[in-house]
Amino acid sequence: MKEKIHIIKIGGSLIDDTELLDQFLDQFSGIKGKKILVHGGGKLATTLADKLGIEQKMVNGRRITDKDTLDIVSMVYAGSINKNIVAKLQQKKCKAIGFSGADAxxxxxxxREHAEIDFGFVGDIEKKSINKKLISKLMKLELVPVFSAITHDKKGNLFNTNADTIASVIAQALSAKYDVELLYCFDKEGVLEDVDNPQSLIKTISEEEFSNLKNEGKLHKGILPKLENALSAVKNNVNKVFLIKETQLKNHIENHHEGTEIC
Amino acid sequence: MKEKIHIIKIGGSLIDDTELLDQFLDQFSGIKGKKILVHGGGKLATTLADKLGIEQKMVNGRRITDKDTLDIVSMVYAGSINKNIVAKLQQKKCKAIGFSGADAxxxxxxxREHAEIDFGFVGDIEKKSINKKLISKLMKLELVPVFSAITHDKKGNLFNTNADTIASVIAQALSAKYDVELLYCFDKEGVLEDVDNPQSLIKTISEEEFSNLKNEGKLHKGILPKLENALSAVKNNVNKVFLIKETQLKNHIENHHEGTEIC
Known part of the structure; x- marks a missing residue:
């Protein structure tokens, strides 16, 4: 039997709320066994860019990571957010160690290659991008990896990479060795049929159901990339994948079913 | 016989010069055997603070690290500078892994406690502050630690800590297990009797000579803390300690004597 590991992704709604983040990190610290945290950014990068007069560049409605923006997100994600989360986890006796993808x-x-748009410093990853052997070795030292959404190309460049994708791809890469449960934590109860009604929770979503919901226009835009990353994980042998509310992590781990399961 | 390790400190003069930094990292990558890099900040933190309108607070001529300044240095040191150095070392096939003191x-x-001045988020360290067992374990994985000058208190707070001191104290802590050579790399040939004359290099400085030079007012202010940290290392069983010019690293390693030896 494979050893269990929890891979947990958190995003801006949590990172921007000091008190909620602290409660979450308490719950995360309490999880027994191997675990990995992946965090996105929050408002801090945008606030900082605004203050410095760095404009968000958009091409055909897509965001571009130019050099100035890369500098901002490297600082904020890999410096400020990552190190503050690590320091708080250490306070809670969780042996956290913070990483960008460049580290080790x-x-x-x-x-990212695209026929029409140059996305700038945006990095795409796949299963073989992950140094799974070393991640395993670091976890054998009882360390708890905390990943920021910064990667690199081994040619000296840092990249901005989607944090949902990083969580999914790490989960896929580690599934050969571990019994992986991937949890996307966000500010909703899970996938909701009516985004304003927590009672409208969809308990499970299969690939077919996802296609139907998508085609019927029933999924709001924000949830789509998360669901696509979640489905990609399921299709690549990740054992369990859930979208849950951030405050429900402890309940979920103890009772094994909160939010929406992707299957 | 103990295994050899090089612990190398670099500062702002190198970090602010992209081309010089790249040449240095080439030389650093070429060092065989175990090695650790410790880097300070550079002008970036001050530039960023200026742009954001964050004033440098001074009390009795001493710099104070308030919360805003801590946020800046955490971002710049542990995020921007650390991750860019790590990415560049990875490009040069050096298995770099970047850390703040909070990590693991x-x-x-x-x-820092002081009767009259509250220095803010400034952390002091001593030999027992260093998690030397884990640093050894990480190096056994053939990783090359790259430390930024950010530490923590295990109570959830990050601190600004002098990078010269970090290099010295890591060297002291690892001396029980390793044959440590500590190298302070900076923009001068070593300690100079006349700061404007590279020919006036002092080849060796003992504790007594340091006191004499200091009392005679022959040491310019900038070099004092570096020399104090270097002497502290020598007194605490660090095998070799040198102050050398940044561009001389390779020569020094190959010929075993550039710059000023502290003994």
């Missing part, structure tokens, strides 16, 4: 070449990305 | 509780500091 843990996540090697490729610059 | 590698450096646990105490808030």
């Amino acid at each position: 070449n843990l996540i090697k990305a490729k610059k | 509780n590698l450096i646990k500091a105490k808030k």
